[in-house]
Amino acid sequence: MARINDNYLKLKAGYLFPEIARRVNAFVEENPDAPIIKLGIGDVTEPLPQACRDAMVSAIADMGDRSKFKGYGPEQGYAWLREAIAKHDFQARGCDIDASEIFVSDGSKCDCGNILDILGPDNTIAVTDPVYPVYVDTNVMAGNTGDANEQGEYAGLTYLPISADNSFTAEIPSEKVDLIYLCFPNNPTGAVATKAALQAWVDYARKHGSLLLFDAAYEAFISDPEIPHSIYEIPGARECAIEFRSFSKNAGFTGTRCALTVVPKTLTGKAADGSDVELWKLWNRRQSTKFNGVSYIVQRGAEAVYSEAGQAETRALVSFYMENAKIIREQLTAAGLEVHGGTNAPYVWVKTPAGLSSWDFFDQLLKTCHVVGTPGSGFGAAGEGYFRISAFNSRENVNEAMQRITEKFKV
């Protein structure tokens, strides 16, 4: 009989968000009238920018006109979109990134997982703890780990704790690690990394020949002008970093689907025979063979993000969510809770009150306040005793949720 990939059997219970959905659905089934407010999954709630919608309607008209109809597009994305991204997101910030180094895709989650396709099975790998679960789970699936222990930590992974003790920036490992996943602004803690902190990572990576997998999905939420938006703002990063970006959070594309990955042509990895191989070539081959590009219609929508109107609308969207984050921070702080993040990121990282475990707080919040958040322990062992609250919702729902939580949990 055909053999399965046994590594899948090492995966713990369920991926975090489906597990949350399961508990919420079970509660709603028993309490169909409970006025649930979801501040759990980092999913946007506000309408897509008009500029993006107009561009997509126009793209659909193209698809109805034989002379403008688009069949298969370039697997890497259309040149006009790659050029707009390179110019606005990178070159405008002084990053030396060319359009040919941008790979447009249907999601950062996909790319974060797929990137392992081009990397060898014998790399040492570090993740922060807590961490976005996809980095870990995709390594488990790819066979890059051993089994999990009681805390859900997988053998063979190096966990770099981030907590209030180290200002939520992981300490640079003392030993050599080949692949390091970094996410700033951080999901789930909402922490950011300074230029100096990122420079230290780049220096480490260059010294050891490590590859940084830098997830910048939340860069649009940075308000502090001193904080880098891209790893390529750091000298030397072109030699050691791949960056993941998305239109999901800045332009509200979670249901529309468009993202991008930057693979500089100066990046290399080692082959078994000791030779250096361009990672760009490998990723280009992977995408050409296993991907067929993003919908033309959606790419036109993404391009409109860079129009004058699109820029104004996405800025307004980001400001709206960040005002929510501010309300969450202030209300919970006033109620006596310990709160982190939420100033340069759409996530607020809360210490659970009264020493509750993350899932106990989740269940209490769901049952007594009808508010859904995300248990910190779902992001790793070091997230235990914390809770993530997302700023993605309407103002009304955020205010209402904060009122319910502060009434119930005021210290």
Add this chain to the structure above:
Amino acid sequence: MARINDNYLKLKAGYLFPEIARRVNAFVEENPDAPIIKLGIGDVTEPLPQACRDAMVSAIADMGDRSKFKGYGPEQGYAWLREAIAKHDFQARGCDIDASEIFVSDGSKCDCGNILDILGPDNTIAVTDPVYPVYVDTNVMAGNTGDANEQGEYAGLTYLPISADNSFTAEIPSEKVDLIYLCFPNNPTGAVATKAALQAWVDYARKHGSLLLFDAAYEAFISDPEIPHSIYEIPGARECAIEFRSFSKNAGFTGTRCALTVVPKTLTGKAADGSDVELWKLWNRRQSTKFNGVSYIVQRGAEAVYSEAGQAETRALVSFYMENAKIIREQLTAAGLEVHGGTNAPYVWVKTPAGLSSWDFFDQLLKTCHVVGTPGSGFGAAGEGYFRISAFNSRENVNEAMQRITEKFKV
């Protein structure tokens, strides 16, 4: 330094279609006025059905309305689309397939490659020769093969020749093979498989515990009522087959992107400890973790394929391309060329004239007729001496291309 996946270095030159694009671009650069007609890559040319465009415009309006806005959707696809697919494509043909067994994706090419994620590294694998290159290349990338020989055949793969000698249906292997890729209507030969032929494959698979990976991307082009459209029309297929489908060719979605994979819940694979594991659960975990679903807008477009208007329009599109195929068949046959396929598939498989190699014929056709086709040898060693001509183009271009070819190559 980070290690690469060395299996990528085993891949031959370039994926077939980028190599064709490279040669065509080089020719066009030197001959900018040459009136090129492309009958190479199987890419549609006619406008998207009005029903699909209307549905997508309406979906974009939803995205502008907070109360109808869609963020992350189910990774498996929206229930309304999965149900429409199950009902129209499967249940209506007597196939016992439930909506929960349908996984909506952004492309069949992606799924054909990604399916290897859930399968073990020690399966024996068979492909036909010639074959759609993605089946082979993704196995090479996944480390399921050895190196390629001079003919481009990879060690460790079982090649099942298909040719005029066996009516373009592969012979059932005598030995046990764990995974078998089948594509009917066939790309590239345009051949179809009868019920009896498919029943023999299902019987073989059930006897040996093999998994059939059945690519039905071209099922809409079947005109013979006796030819099955789905492997699930064959008793026992639920126990041994995964099916890949696409909206690319029937509804012209190559640039819009929507496809689906059927994984019956009755399918199992063997774990290392000898236990049986549901493949549905593994694929569901893979898609939940490494995929974020297809754009809501595109899914609404795909759903409209099943409306009354959508069905009429897709039937008209298919008829249009099949009339092209008929013209290609008839013209080339009249010119004395040996021609296969093109009656239940949008591909015509032509024996190259005068004993030319596939690539020599490609170059001659490009240079003297300004017509682009696909060299048979690009699909495998047994495709040498053959050439694929696609029926996807305007009537005018097909007529013009046939006139040029028959004038030059009349036997």
